[in-house]
Amino acid sequence: MSSYEVNGQTVEADEEGYITNLNEWSEDLAKVIAEVEDIDMNEEHWAVVNFLREYYEEYQIAPAVRVLIKAIKKQMGPEIGNNKYMYELFPYGPAKQACKIAGLPKPTGCV
Amino acid sequence: MSEDVKKFLYLNRKAPYGTIYALEALEVVLIGAAFDQDVSLAFLDDGVFQLTKGQDTKEIGVKNFSPTFRALGDYEVTKLYVEKESLDERGLSADDLQEIMYEDEDDDWAEKPSIHIVSRAEMADLIADQDVVLSF
Numbered sequence: 001m002s003s004y005e006v007n008g009q010t011v012e013a014d015e016e017g018y019i020t021n022l023n024e025w026s027e028d029l030a031k032v033i034a035e036v037e038d039i040d041m042n043e044e045h046w047a048v049v050n051f052l053r054e055y056y057e058e059y060q061i062a063p064a065v066r067v068l069i070k071a072i073k074k075q076m077g078p079e080i081g082n083n084k085y086m087y088e089l090f091p092y093g094p095a096k097q098a099c100k101i102a103g104l105p106k107p108t109g110c111v
Numbered sequence: 112m113s114e115d116v117k118k119f120l121y122l123n124r125k126a127p128y129g130t131i132y133a134l135e136a137l138e139v140v141l142i143g144a145a146f147d148q149d150v151s152l153a154f155l156d157d158g159v160f161q162l163t164k165g166q167d168t169k170e171i172g173v174k175n176f177s178p179t180f181r182a183l184g185d186y187e188v189t190k191l192y193v194e195k196e197s198l199d200e201r202g203l204s205a206d207d208l209q210e211i212m213y214e215d216e217d218d219d220w221a222e223k224p225s226i227h228i229v230s231r232a233e234m235a236d237l238i239a240d241q242d243v244v245l246s247f
Contacts, residue, residue, distance in 0.1 A: 066145070
């Protein structure tokens with residue numbers, strides 16, 4: 001994986017599928033990345049993706065998984081903000097996979 | 112907290128840009144926060160510039176990572192000590208530093224300041240009191 005095609009535009013990504021220019025993100029691109037990741041975006045997926053984008057905008061980092069889950073719990077309640085549910089939404093890791101869809105770099109400390 | 116908890120102090124002594132030390136230190140703190148240790152950060156010498164407010168890195172073409180310090184509370188890193196003499200020597204005061212708050216889980220999530228201004232003598236005591244000191 002080195003690029004995505006969205007609305008006739010090519011968006012460059014690194015070998016793991018994280019886009020290289022964060023400004024090129026759009027909701028349409030998110031849908032394309034989600035499809036590659038085999039994720040059917042619902043309201044809760046979007047809530048996590050939007051939260052990550054806001055967090056990055058404010059702090060210039062993608063939060064670690066436990067920070068993400070704690071914040072989602074606070075914002076959306078414990079039914080959604082828990083480990084099990086987050087991994088159901090994003091089976092390959094909520095931070096890793098959701099960050100990719102949100103157009104953010106890989107979270108710090110994530111290998 | 113178990114008995115394995117050690118007191119970790121990250122010493123930040125260099126200006127935020129120009130070298131990679133400051134950013135690397137912050138990344139190590141964020142990664143290390145996963146290990147549930149008793150973490151403090153200290154800022155002295157040119158390291159005090161890392162916390163100044165209104166940083167703008169556009170002209171030097173690097174990322175302004177100063178907002179990331181405000182995320183430390185989410186990582187349960189809530190003790191940032193700044194040496195008063197280092198501020199004084201550089202014509203700075205506490206008012207030149209950005210506000211960094213954390214929510215105290217044990218006090219009904221009350222917002223509290225993470226930054227504490229300490230004297231050089233207090234800084235020496237703080238360093239002496241640690242199990243592990245990492246200097247950047």
